[in-house]
Amino acid sequence: MGLDQPLEGALAPPMRNGELAFEEPWQGRVFGMAKALCDAGCFEWAEFQAQLVETIREWERTPEGEYASAPAEQETYYNHFLAALERLLEAKQLVAGGAVEARSEAFAARPHGHDH
Amino acid sequence: MSELKPQAIRAEALESLLIEQNHLTAEAVDEVIIRYNERVGPMNGARVVAKAWADPDYKACLLEDGTKAIEEFEFEGGEIDKLVVVENTATVHNVVVCTLCSCYPWGLLGLPPRWYKDPAYRSRIVREPRAVLAEFGVVLDDDVEVKVWDSSAEVRYMVLPMRPDAAAAMDERAVLELITRDAMIGVAR
Numbered sequence: 001m002g003l004d005q006p007l008e009g010a011l012a013p014p015m016r017n018g019e020l021a022f023e024e025p026w027q028g029r030v031f032g033m034a035k036a037l038c039d040a041g042c043f044e045w046a047e048f049q050a051q052l053v054e055t056i057r058e059w060e061r062t063p064e065g066e067y068a069s070a071p072a073e074q075e076t077y078y079n080h081f082l083a084a085l086e087r088l089l090e091a092k093q094l095v096a097g098g099a100v101e102a103r104s105e106a107f108a109a110r111p112h113g114h115d116h
Numbered sequence: 117m118s119e120l121k122p123q124a125i126r127a128e129a130l131e132s133l134l135i136e137q138n139h140l141t142a143e144a145v146d147e148v149i150i151r152y153n154e155r156v157g158p159m160n161g162a163r164v165v166a167k168a169w170a171d172p173d174y175k176a177c178l179l180e181d182g183t184k185a186i187e188e189f190e191f192e193g194g195e196i197d198k199l200v201v202v203e204n205t206a207t208v209h210n211v212v213v214c215t216l217c218s219c220y221p222w223g224l225l226g227l228p229p230r231w232y233k234d235p236a237y238r239s240r241i242v243r244e245p246r247a248v249l250a251e252f253g254v255v256l257d258d259d260v261e262v263k264v265w266d267s268s269a270e271v272r273y274m275v276l277p278m279r280p281d282a283a284a285a286m287d288e289r290a291v292l293e294l295i296t297r298d299a300m301i302g303v304a305r
Contacts, residue, residue, distance in 0.1 A: 029128070030127045033131055035148040036145050036147070037134070037139060039144070040140070040144070053217050053269075078123070082127055082130070089134075095133055103130075104122070104129040
């Protein structure tokens with residue numbers, strides 16, 4: 001598994017009860033990471049839950065969150081989910097502070113069409 | 117390849133770091149997604165409801181102690197420390213929400229539908245449950261009491277829908293098809 005592992009592709013968004021469980025593949029990856037790390041004993045699910053609640057609460061105090069209206073976007077929710085996961089992993093020292101930022105920048109700079 | 121969103125890149129960055137540090141494998145992430153999409157789903161909850169409909173003793177146990185009553189099914193992927201099952205009757209309609217975030221009995225109902233996480237649902241179902249239920253197509257008579265149950269990390273709720281009369285004459289498979297996810301959340305009757 002190298003840096004070029006594509007995030008999209010094989011994960012076609014699944015349908016259930018006529019709805020998309022995940023609107024976009026990254027949302028499924030984020031959810032899957034959190035659960036897999038929990039299953040592996042990296043943290044308790046309740047710890048993640050608490051972090052997610054706190055992240056959402058903080059956002060609800062920002063102007064953007066205060067005036068957020070329906071359709072509140074699955075995307076917004078998974079943004080919180082991802083932010084909460086990053087914060088918890090940093091707190092647990094499983095991921096170094098700034099590491100995600102740095103790698104994101106590196107990934108964003110990848111030339112297109114050279115994933116494989 | 118198409119442009120990825122910043123969050124998608126960020127998620128990919130996080131995953132690659134975790135994989136490098138041996139905290140995670142891509143396969144484990146795939147497995148979770150498959151498990152939640154296919155193996156865990158509203159069908160688990162439907163099996164519990166069908167059993168309660170068919171067996172009054174089981175129903176009594178389920179309403180008494182939901183956590184204990186579902187143990188025999190050995191559902192995987194739980195996160196249900198305490199399950200409370202609330203029964204719909206001719207005079208009571210129950211509906212479930214999580215006003216804080218999106219606590220949900222995943223082990224029974226799979227992943228929550230997107231509207232469950234919607235702040236509008238989360239706030240309005242508490243303030244004006246009848247209006248919200250009507251928007252879902254559930255129009256209740258005035259003499260039906262509406263109870264709203266707020267899930268939390270500690271307690272998850274599931275609604276035991278009323279058994280349709282037709283269920284008595286059906287085989288189990290047909291009964292399972294009657295039981296929808298929405299009915300177990302309480303936004304269908």
